[in-house]
Amino acid sequence: QKEVEQNSGPLSVPEGAIASLNCTYSDRVSQSFFWYRQYSGKSPELIMSIYSNGDKEDGRFTAQLNKASQYVSLLIRDSQPSDSATYLCAVNVGIKSGGGADGLTFGKGTHLIIQP
Amino acid sequence: NAGVTQTPKFRILKIGQSMTLQCTQDMNHNYMYWYRQDPGMGLKLIYYSVGAGITDKGEVPNGYNVSRSTTEDFPLRLELAAPSQTSVYFCAISREVPSEQYFGPGTRLTVT
Numbered sequence: 001q002k003e004v005e006q007n008s009g010p011l012s013v014p015e016g017a018i019a020s021l022n023c024t025y026s027d028r029v030s031q032s033f034f035w036y037r038q039y040s041g042k043s044p045e046l047i048m049s050i051y052s053n054g055d056k057e058d059g060r061f062t063a064q065l066n067k068a069s070q071y072v073s074l075l076i077r078d079s080q081p082s083d084s085a086t087y088l089c090a091v092n093v094g095i096k097s098g099g100g101a102d103g104l105t106f107g108k109g110t111h112l113i114i115q116p
Numbered sequence: 117n118a119g120v121t122q123t124p125k126f127r128i129l130k131i132g133q134s135m136t137l138q139c140t141q142d143m144n145h146n147y148m149y150w151y152r153q154d155p156g157m158g159l160k161l162i163y164y165s166v167g168a169g170i171t172d173k174g175e176v177p178n179g180y181n182v183s184r185s186t187t188e189d190f191p192l193r194l195e196l197a198a199p200s201q202t203s204v205y206f207c208a209i210s211r212e213v214p215s216e217q218y219f220g221p222g223t224r225l226t227v228t
């Protein structure tokens with residue numbers, strides 16, 4: 001059973017500070033990792049993808065992956081009130097051994113609140 | 117929502133009724149997925165398709181059926197609706213695997 005674990009929060013961060021969101025996963029063969037942002041009543045919006053160990057930066061967002069520790073994180077620098085949302089970590093194992101594809105396994109999400 | 121449309125946006129069903137949730141994409145992506153999201157929970161995969169004519173079960177397929185006759189459309193059928201199927205349903209697409217998935221706006225379904 002593949003599992004993705006996140007702290008549900010809420011995580012409260014002052015405006016302008018760095019928000020740090022963490023995620024662990026159980027399936028060692030996982031190949032790709034994603035962070036989605038979901039506003040209340042809306043669909044998940046992809047903000048970061050990462051496929052290899054290390055850091056990946058895109059604007060104010062940095063994703064960090066450590067496959068040995070089965071850990072992926074998201075840093076949001078200069079946090080803004082508009083960053084207040086639920087952040088979903090998702091993991092994909094890619095092509096199944098028997099052929100075909102597979103969907104994403106999601107964590108339950110971390111509710112982030114940016115305090116003005 | 118990256119060229120993914122879902123209809124209807126909202127629906128209330130009585131127990132035992134059936135309905136089809138529609139998902140259409142205009143991105144010509146081969147891979148399409150159906151997820152459900154219960155309150156306070158992550159998304160769970162119901163069914164997916166790797167191309168026209170090919171579908172496979174995900175984590176929670178019971179009570180649902182799908183078909184994929186064209187690249188563009190991936191309808192989800194609920195037979196004999198039950199209260200446990202009250203949820204928000206999202207359709208997603210991806211160009212390849214493993215790759216980013218992009219979600220439609222969702223259908224909020226209530227079964228009473």
